[in-house]
Amino acid sequence: MTAYDYYPGxxxxxxxxxxxxxxxAVFEALDVGLDELDDWNCCGATAYMAVxxxxxxxxxxxxxxxxEQSGKDLVAPCNACWLVLxxxxxxxxxxxxxxxxxxxxxxxTCPSISGNGKGASFEFSGNVSVRHPLxxxxxxxxxxxxxxAVTNPLSGLRVAxxxxxxxxxxxxxxxxxxxxxxxxxxxxAAGCDVASDYPFKTRxxxxxxxxxxxxVGIDLVSLLLEDAVSRDIDVIAVACPLCQFNLxxxxxxxxxxxxxxxxxxxxxxxxxxxxxxxLDKKALGIKRSFVPVEPVLARRASDD
Amino acid sequence: MTxxxxxxSESDRDPEFAAWFxxxxxxxxxxxxxxxxxxxxxxxxxxxxxLGPRKLMALSRQGFAEDVLGSNTIWLCTSCxxxxxxxxxxxxxxxxxxxxxxxxxxxGKAPSRHPVPVMAxxxxxxxxxxxRLTEAYLIAGLALKSGITRYIGMVxxxxxxxxxxxxxxxxxxIEKRDELSRLLDAVDDHSKEVxxx
Numbered sequence: 001m002t003a004y005d006y007y008p009g010x011x012x013x014x015x016x017x018x019x020x021x022x023x024x025a026v027f028e029a030l031d032v033g034l035d036e037l038d039d040w041n042c043c044g045a046t047a048y049m050a051v052x053x054x055x056x057x058x059x060x061x062x063x064x065x066x067x068e069q070s071g072k073d074l075v076a077p078c079n080a081c082w083l084v085l086x087x088x089x090x091x092x093x094x095x096x097x098x099x100x101x102x103x104x105x106x107x108x109t110c111p112s113i114s115g116n117g118k119g120a121s122f123e124f125s126g127n128v129s130v131r132h133p134l135x136x137x138x139x140x141x142x143x144x145x146x147x148x149a150v151t152n153p154l155s156g157l158r159v160a161x162x163x164x165x166x167x168x169x170x171x172x173x174x175x176x177x178x179x180x181x182x183x184x185x186x187x188x189a190a191g192c193d194v195a196s197d198y199p200f201k202t203r204x205x206x207x208x209x210x211x212x213x214x215x216v217g218i219d220l221v222s223l224l225l226e227d228a229v230s231r232d233i234d235v236i237a238v239a240c241p242l243c244q245f246n247l248x249x250x251x252x253x254x255x256x257x258x259x260x261x262x263x264x265x266x267x268x269x270x271x272x273x274x275x276x277x278x279l280d281k282k283a284l285g286i287k288r289s290f291v292p293v294e295p296v297l298a299r300r301a302s303d304d
Numbered sequence: 305m306t307x308x309x310x311x312x313s314e315s316d317r318d319p320e321f322a323a324w325f326x327x328x329x330x331x332x333x334x335x336x337x338x339x340x341x342x343x344x345x346x347x348x349x350x351x352x353x354x355l356g357p358r359k360l361m362a363l364s365r366q367g368f369a370e371d372v373l374g375s376n377t378i379w380l381c382t383s384c385x386x387x388x389x390x391x392x393x394x395x396x397x398x399x400x401x402x403x404x405x406x407x408x409x410x411x412g413k414a415p416s417r418h419p420v421p422v423m424a425x426x427x428x429x430x431x432x433x434x435x436r437l438t439e440a441y442l443i444a445g446l447a448l449k450s451g452i453t454r455y456i457g458m459v460x461x462x463x464x465x466x467x468x469x470x471x472x473x474x475x476x477x478i479e480k481r482d483e484l485s486r487l488l489d490a491v492d493d494h495s496k497e498v499x500x501x
Contacts, residue, residue, distance in 0.1 A: 039479045048428055058490075112480050204386065213380070213419060252460065
């Protein structure tokens, strides 16, 4: 069995709980191991970098150092965590002075990583790759293996794949930067009717501005949702907890704003894959959706 | 209708700020900005900004520190990197935005109750101390410090999150809190500057 280390990040333990539940369930069903990184810490997201750059790098580096202990690739499902860890990994690789600074700081302060005593030292081997579940499922597991495991194809379910910003910009190691397709292919393998022409698949969801400046956030998600309503989309599939929360949480306000009823379930792509694999809805966190999912699934069944 | 002159004079320039700005990216790459405006054209937040990214770059390069650090632009940037990937000169615009945010906070130019720097500082403090973020506490702290009335419209979302078991009210922490705090403080003492990429 292939196995990876798993970096949940803070959101997957809170608002993004259904992402964690469905991710673990789907990986288990596909016989791919995910071992939660012991004592992982927050990646710093976009906030730490706005206050202190060196500390932000050190914070993210500790997770990379922990992952070095097993040497397995590290799966980070949240787009922000994925980018921060990848950027940090690149900084450490490209800037030897910075690398030396972080390594000596880890050696001097983290006996649980570098060992005890005066001889404590630490070095990054650089062997750990930080991977997004879309990357692992598409490139390591493969569309064919997924297709073979599908028992309940979601035919007739019109799904718009929404990737968000940070898994395609500024780095895009596993997908096309302007027109990413990995999620489209995975959802197609699950039998979904994929709306690949949804034009806003990589446009910003408002990110943390929904918390700090809600009017601005509502403006951004209104555009994304209004287009989905006009295309008769049943479900928007996402790959990031912040995208999920922003698109789902404010639909009553968006409805007023765009003067059209907006009741679109926003599901993690792993929840949809899980449904197609015939997994238990409760185990996939389907009931944690604010917008009821059952009516959409029932409508699909009655259309068949 | 009253109008205000938009002309800035030489005396408003801060040459030290201009030099700092130009040194942010290696090989003085910021001088290569051709002011084409692709960054502003691609920015999903530009319509809310007083200065778009292009104007911000131009004013920064000339040293108009007050205009730049007092603008709402740096606080509206969500780090979506649309500007960075579109820039024909390969200027890391988003990373420059981060550097401007840090400069505004460090020099006390960030408005004291503006929700974005308030949130960033609350986030940093919680993570420095506990190693992890507990979302509910971050939002509660933000509402208290930046004006609770702005958050009345979010009560429904909070109730939904509670109803569906997606809010943890237990403050999360890592096990090795001391090690992490010491690690963060250790890099702080060092004089090395990290250059923006």
